[in-house]
Amino acid sequence: MDATAKVAQEAGRRFEKVIQILDGHNRDRTRLVPILQAVQEEYRYLPEEVMTLVATSLGISPAKVYGVATFYSHFALQPKGKYVIRVCDGTACHVKGSQDLVDALQGKLGLGGSRKTTADMMFTLETVSCLGACGLAPAMVVNEDVHGQVGPDQACEILEGIRQQEGM
Numbered sequence: 754m755d756a757t758a759k760v761a762q763e764a765g766r767r768f769e770k771v772i773q774i775l776d777g778h779n780r781d782r783t784r785l786v787p788i789l790q791a792v793q794e795e796y797r798y799l800p801e802e803v804m805t806l807v808a809t810s811l812g813i814s815p816a817k818v819y820g821v822a823t824f825y826s827h828f829a830l831q832p833k834g835k836y837v838i839r840v841c842d843g844t845a846c847h848v849k850g851s852q853d854l855v856d857a858l859q860g861k862l863g864l865g866g867s868r869k870t871t872a873d874m875m876f877t878l879e880t881v882s883c884l885g886a887c888g889l890a891p892a893m894v895v896n897e898d899v900h901g902q903v904g905p906d907q908a909c910e911i912l913e914g915i916r917q918q919e920g921m
């Protein structure tokens with residue numbers, strides 16, 4: 754197999770899952786949001802070339818797909834880590850010291866400023882405005898797991914627990 758065929762085969766494999774998702778939704782352009790959700794579950798973000806493929810397959814413009822992806826805040830256009838840590842910085846959590854959690858986690862992960870994801874792509878740290886669990890303030894979520902009344906030390910312990918589990 755020559756190099757071009759190899760590249761084409763690899764690209765095909767890479768997009769195989771997207772094609773399955775599109776077919777699963779009958780390539781119905783009114784299903785754009787659930788299609789993008791499924792794609793994001795697969796890649797953990799929406800790669801640009803995948804959005805273009807979705808647009809072409811649904812017969813809509815890439816600008817429209819991009820517009821939808823940027824409209825909904827739960828879509829990510831940048832790659833995220835395997836573990837996405839969201840610290841709530843809504844009013845209730847802020848009052849109970851959520852900034853201390855952010856500072857502690859940033860220190861442990863070497864993140865800050867515009868750097869939200871570790872170089873090894875294991876962790877992304879974000880703040881969110883309210884997780885809807887104000888009774889648990891300060892709250893943080895690691896992927897789907899909600900942790901309530903978390904102090905900085907406990908946040909670091911949760912992080913260490915994940916690192917151990919990953920053999921880091």
Ligand code: FES
Nearest residue numbers: 841843846886887
């Ligand atoms: S303010 Fe943090 S969960 Fe609502």
